[in-house]
Amino acid sequence: MTAADAMRPRIGVLAVQGAVSEHEAALADVGARTSRVRDAADLEGLDGLVIPGGESTTFGLVAGESGLLDAVRARVDGGMPVFGTCAGMIMLARGIAGGGAQPLIGGMDIVVRRNAFGRQVHSFEADLEVSAIGQPPMRGIFIRAPWIEESGPSVEILADHGGHPVAARDATRIVAAFHPELTDDRRLHRLFVDGVREAVTEHKEDSVVGSQ
Numbered sequence: 001m002t003a004a005d006a007m008r009p010r011i012g013v014l015a016v017q018g019a020v021s022e023h024e025a026a027l028a029d030v031g032a033r034t035s036r037v038r039d040a041a042d043l044e045g046l047d048g049l050v051i052p053g054g055e056s057t058t059f060g061l062v063a064g065e066s067g068l069l070d071a072v073r074a075r076v077d078g079g080m081p082v083f084g085t086c087a088g089m090i091m092l093a094r095g096i097a098g099g100g101a102q103p104l105i106g107g108m109d110i111v112v113r114r115n116a117f118g119r120q121v122h123s124f125e126a127d128l129e130v131s132a133i134g135q136p137p138m139r140g141i142f143i144r145a146p147w148i149e150e151s152g153p154s155v156e157i158l159a160d161h162g163g164h165p166v167a168a169r170d171a172t173r174i175v176a177a178f179h180p181e182l183t184d185d186r187r188l189h190r191l192f193v194d195g196v197r198e199a200v201t202e203h204k205e206d207s208v209v210g211s212q
């Protein structure tokens with residue numbers, strides 16, 4: 001991998017459902033190359049992965065049956081950077097508050113509550129102060145959104161809404177309960193892709209040291 005390649009990391013977008021093309025556009029805007037992930041083979045050669053919103057139970061079902069869920073879990077466990085939005089955040093949680101056994105990927109030490117802002121509140125928008133991003137606030141679009149109910153010590157909460165955490169990161173793993181891909185604010189995608197660039201560069205340095 002050349003330094004130029006590291007600057008344009010390859011990010012897959014899980015294309016089971018959800019706002020796939022909006023994520024691709026956001027990632028391209030911040031200098032990443034993108035490809036769609038529909039089966040385990042599509043994970044090959046990726047430096048990072050975005051898991052879009054949608055319906056987490058559908059994700060679990062479709063990707064569980066095809067073996068994609070296990071393949072993604074193996075890569076996440078192996079340290080691949082991931083960015084999950086809304087249902088993608090749910091998939092990266094270690095558990096769901098209030099019961100409901102559904103297949104998850106895991107990887108973030110968080111427990112989330114699905115449809116947490118109330119089922120009757122289908123969607124809303126709010127300005128969010130996101131700590132790793134700064135001013136001005138981000139416009140968060142929430143659609144039947146979850147919140148983070150519990151988080152472990154390795155998890156840094158990046159934003160709250162109404163007293164509930166709605167964005168977090170753990171090293172190169174980022175989750176957001178809202179949909180940054182549906183606005184033209186690219187700061188959260190940039191934060192993710194910058195983390196991927198660092199991970200790629202570190203890995204490159206490791207392999208250089210390893211080959212000496």
Ligand code: GLN
Nearest residue numbers: 053054055056086087144
């Ligand atoms: N309510 C959905 C779920 O629980 C998430 C909604 C979304 O991704 N916009 O999976």
